[in-house]
Amino acid sequence: xxxxxxxxxxxxxxxxxxxxxxxxxxxxxxxxxxxxxxxxxxxxxxxxxxxxxxxxxxxxxxxxxxxxxxxxxxxxxxxxxxxxxxxxxxxxxxxxxxxxxxxxxxxxxxxxxxxxxxxxxxxxxxxxxxxxxxxxxxxxxxxxxxxxxxxxxxxxxxxxxxxxxxxxxxxxxxxxxxxxxxxxxxxxxxxxxxxxxxxxxxxxxxxxxxxxxxxxxxxxxxxxxxxxxxxxxxxxxxxxxxxxxxxxxxxxxxxxxxxxxxxxxxxxxxxxxxxxxxxxxxxxxxxxxxxxxxxxxxxxxxxxxxxxxxxxxxxx
Amino acid sequence: xxxxxxxxxxxxxxxxxxxxxxxxxxxxxxxxxxxxxxxxxxxxxxxxxxxxxxxxxxxxxxxxxxxxxxxxxxxxxxxxxxxxxxxxxxxxxxxxxxxxxxxxxxxxxxxxxxxxxxxxxxxxxxxxxxxxxxxxxxxxxxxxxxxxxxxxxxxxxxxxxxxxxxxxxxxxxxxxxxxxxxxxxxxxxxxxxxxxxxxxxxxxxxxxxxxxxxxxxxxxxxxxxxxxxxxxxxxxxxxxxxxxxxxxxxxxxxxxxxxxxxxxxxxxxxxxxxxxxxxxxxxxxxxxxxxxxxxxxxxxxxxxxxxxxxxxxxxxxxxxxxxxxxxxxxxxxxxxxxxxxxxxxxxxxxxxxxxxxxxxxxxxxxxxxxxxxxxxxxxxxxxxxxxxxxxxxxxxxxxxxxxxxxxxxxxxxxxxxxxxxxxxxxxxxxxxxxxxxxxx
Numbered sequence: 001x002x003x004x005x006x007x008x009x010x011x012x013x014x015x016x017x018x019x020x021x022x023x024x025x026x027x028x029x030x031x032x033x034x035x036x037x038x039x040x041x042x043x044x045x046x047x048x049x050x051x052x053x054x055x056x057x058x059x060x061x062x063x064x065x066x067x068x069x070x071x072x073x074x075x076x077x078x079x080x081x082x083x084x085x086x087x088x089x090x091x092x093x094x095x096x097x098x099x100x101x102x103x104x105x106x107x108x109x110x111x112x113x114x115x116x117x118x119x120x121x122x123x124x125x126x127x128x129x130x131x132x133x134x135x136x137x138x139x140x141x142x143x144x145x146x147x148x149x150x151x152x153x154x155x156x157x158x159x160x161x162x163x164x165x166x167x168x169x170x171x172x173x174x175x176x177x178x179x180x181x182x183x184x185x186x187x188x189x190x191x192x193x194x195x196x197x198x199x200x201x202x203x204x205x206x207x208x209x210x211x212x213x214x215x216x217x218x219x220x221x222x223x224x225x226x227x228x229x230x231x232x233x234x235x236x237x238x239x240x241x242x243x244x245x246x247x248x249x250x251x252x253x254x255x256x257x258x259x260x261x262x263x264x265x266x267x268x269x270x271x272x273x274x275x276x277x278x279x280x281x282x283x284x285x286x287x288x289x290x291x292x293x294x295x296x297x298x299x300x301x302x303x304x305x306x307x308x309x310x311x312x313x314x315x316x
Numbered sequence: 317x318x319x320x321x322x323x324x325x326x327x328x329x330x331x332x333x334x335x336x337x338x339x340x341x342x343x344x345x346x347x348x349x350x351x352x353x354x355x356x357x358x359x360x361x362x363x364x365x366x367x368x369x370x371x372x373x374x375x376x377x378x379x380x381x382x383x384x385x386x387x388x389x390x391x392x393x394x395x396x397x398x399x400x401x402x403x404x405x406x407x408x409x410x411x412x413x414x415x416x417x418x419x420x421x422x423x424x425x426x427x428x429x430x431x432x433x434x435x436x437x438x439x440x441x442x443x444x445x446x447x448x449x450x451x452x453x454x455x456x457x458x459x460x461x462x463x464x465x466x467x468x469x470x471x472x473x474x475x476x477x478x479x480x481x482x483x484x485x486x487x488x489x490x491x492x493x494x495x496x497x498x499x500x501x502x503x504x505x506x507x508x509x510x511x512x513x514x515x516x517x518x519x520x521x522x523x524x525x526x527x528x529x530x531x532x533x534x535x536x537x538x539x540x541x542x543x544x545x546x547x548x549x550x551x552x553x554x555x556x557x558x559x560x561x562x563x564x565x566x567x568x569x570x571x572x573x574x575x576x577x578x579x580x581x582x583x584x585x586x587x588x589x590x591x592x593x594x595x596x597x598x599x600x601x602x603x604x605x606x607x608x609x610x611x612x613x614x615x616x617x618x619x620x621x622x623x624x625x626x627x628x629x630x631x632x633x634x635x636x637x638x639x640x641x642x643x644x645x646x647x648x649x650x651x652x653x654x655x656x657x658x659x660x661x662x663x664x665x666x667x668x669x670x671x672x673x674x675x676x677x678x679x680x681x682x683x684x685x686x687x688x689x690x691x692x693x694x695x696x697x698x699x700x701x702x703x704x705x706x707x708x709x710x711x712x713x714x715x716x717x718x719x720x721x722x723x724x725x726x727x728x729x730x731x732x733x734x735x736x737x738x739x740x741x742x743x744x745x746x747x748x749x750x751x752x753x754x755x756x
Contacts (some may be wrong), residue, residue, distance in 0.1 A: 001527050001528070001531055002524040002527055002530040002531050002534065002574060004527050004529075004530050004562065004566065004572055004575065005528060005566060005571055005572050006562055007562060007565040007566055007569060007571055007572075041561075042552075042557075042559075043554065043557045044557065044558060044561060044750075045554065045558065046558070065669065101636070107751060128546075131725060135641060137747075163689075187390045217658070218625065219616060219619055219620060220622075220623065220661070221438075221658070221661045221662070221665070222618045222657070222661065223620070223623045223659040224398070224623040224624060224626045224628070225658065227398070227624065228397070228398055228399040228628060231397050231398075231399065232397075232399055235397070246491070250697065254631065255671070257549070257668075258661070259664070259665075259668065260436075260619070267431070268434075268611050268612065269610050269611030269612025269613070269615070270610075270612045270616055271612075271613070272615070273610070273612040274611075274612040274613075274615060277590070277612065277613055277616045278616050280616075281594055281616040281617070281620050282594070282595050284591065284598075285598060285620065285623075285624075288557075288595065288598050292643075305589070307588070307591075308553060308588070309590050311552050311553040311554060311588060311591070312553045312554055312557060312595075313554065314552070314554040
């Protein structure tokens with residue numbers, strides 16, 4: 001009988017691991033989780049699987065302009081971050097919650113850092129899973145908000161978003177001071193991703209506190225760029241590039257913004273089903289190209305992705 | 317493809333010049349560049365010919381199914397990752413019709429062939445094949461349905477049966493050219509290989525163990541069936557990724573040549589058929605067989621394929637022209653951007669988000685982004701003014717207000733001069749568009 005070889009690559013590097021959330025032993029109040037640790041390309045068990053890829057359910061403190069099709073199942077909870085987070089964990093088995101403090105935007109409601117902290121503490125009290133916390137995307141305001149947030153939940157080891165090339169010092173200092181983990185954001189480019197991690201390292205942030213976000217473009221909106229950037233990051237990391245060995249986070253919620261995802265069109269089938277698969281397909285492409293952690297909007301696509309992860313890992 | 321030196325070893329080294337090159341080495345160099353044919357050498361031995369042809373064969377054999385304009389081609393891939401060069405022959409999708417299906421079921425699936433056809437950024441995305449499966453085990457019933465499907469649709473067919481006689485009868489009952497036969501297994505290999513050879517059709521060889529599959533492939537080739545595809549018998553996503561990767565990597569890295577054929581994924585009856593189709597699309601799948609394909613699933617699946625099979629060196633372009641967003645009227649402003657799809661999608665999404673009605677003019681920049689197009693002279697005040705004219709933008713929008721990308725602020729004076737419209741310099745980042753639109 002012919003013997004077909006298993007072409008296992010002999011990689012010299014490995015993806016690092018990052019722990020999110022802190023349990024009572026470390027002064028926190030939740031069950032910690034670990035991401036990363038893969039020794040090969042995604043889902044090749046013969047090269048080394050690493051930790052299970054995790055799903056964070058998105059919660060926004062001001063849920064304007066969200067597609068009803070994505071968040072219908074949460075009902076009125078979308079107006080209450082605490083209830084929304086609880087639903088994600090209790091009804092939909094989210095591994096983490098990702099709280100986005102969009103209300104702090106000075107061009108919108110301009111909620112104060114103190115109010116943002118109150119929301120964060122409520123959400124942290126409502127769930128026992130680790131929490132990812134983002135500001136609103138406004139550099140100066142985020143610096144203030146995230147500093148206050150970091151101090152207010154200093155024992156919980158949250159994942160704070162995000163540091164980027166033009167704005168990383170305040171948030172890095174805030175994260176490091178309270179032993180939170182940090183999202184290193186870069187814009188669809190392997191070199192920028194590496195540069196960001198180098199900047200953080202030079203600033204004194206340890207790599208086991210860093211999760212990379214190389215910007216996941218949605219299906220039909222440049223997904224192929226992200227897919228290849230992610231793959232190249234993973235390959236470089238496995239080939240031994242220390243500065244690209246941080247685990248990878250992909251926020252797939254922008255996939256709901258593609259018009260084709262939810263437009264009403266009789267020839268295109270049911271819009272909710274289509275939108276759900278639009279997000280799930282984006283998430284699957286993120287996973288297949290190297291994501292360790294996904295931020296997801298719809299509980300239906302979260303369920304599809306959770307099932308896909310288990311099956312891709314052979315039930316492990 | 318072997319190098320010139322590797323080829324040279326097999327040449328007669330007579331330097332006779334009969335191949336029109338002065339020396340055998342010169343001829344070898346031409347051969348390595350695929351400029352000449354091996355048969356131009358009158359002294360080449362059969363043994364050398366066989367060896368050279370085997371080593372210059374593509375790592376994954378190119379397989380054609382069907383004929384004419386709907387023909388599909390699979391294989392002939394050379395890469396593991398799309399960024400290394402590109403993926404050449406996109407994954408194809410087939411909907412399977414059982415010969416036990418009732419009239420309604422058959423009609424529904426025949427309709428899919430027409431229904432699943434969408435235009436996207438200037439490309440047609442459509443269902444590629446239909447398959448007929450001999451669940452009845454009745455050759456006559458199978459042949460009748462094959463005949464009906466072949467008459468009703470112009471898509472290439474997959475003939476699915478375990479019975480070589482049923483395949484031959486069905487194929488001969490129509491004028492079908494090159495249907496794909498599914499599948500030869502350990503229990504029917506000889507008959508299927510003979511049928512494929514007789515019908516001159518590509519044949520799927522199936523086994524759920526790769527070693528056994530390689531054995532069967534060897535036997536099929538020995539029996540004269542050379543156009544093969546592989547069904548790896550996968551039943552979950554892990555097997556799909558792992559087996560597809562093993563087959564692809566062995567072939568393109570040339571560590572093992574015995575499975576250098578495109579892959580068929582049979583997602584019929586699978587609990588995770590849609591996920592399996594998506595994974596196959598990303599990971600080396602050739603043809604995916606599906607029980608059915610709802611439009612709500614077809615669109616994300618087709619778009620994923622379009623994305624993954626995009627040439628990384630050639631950006632997807634959007635058709636130049638005027639696009640209405642949020643139902644604009646004559647008093648809505650005109651914004652313009654490049655035809656690089658990523659830029660267009662970002663800008664269009666940001667305008668939509670603003671809920672402010674606007675016209676978005678897409679200027680043909682050959683797929684370059686704003687800054688690159690400007691630097692390369694592909695986006696000038698003249699070319700923008702020309703597109704404004706040819707698209708009739710300033711008749712549809714009589715407000716006389718043009719918003720230009722922030723990075724092009726330098727062109728505002730000239731554009732104002734050329735068009736007579738008021739030019740507003742927009743933000744440098746698309747994300748600032750909603751804020752700007754609300755102030756206009």
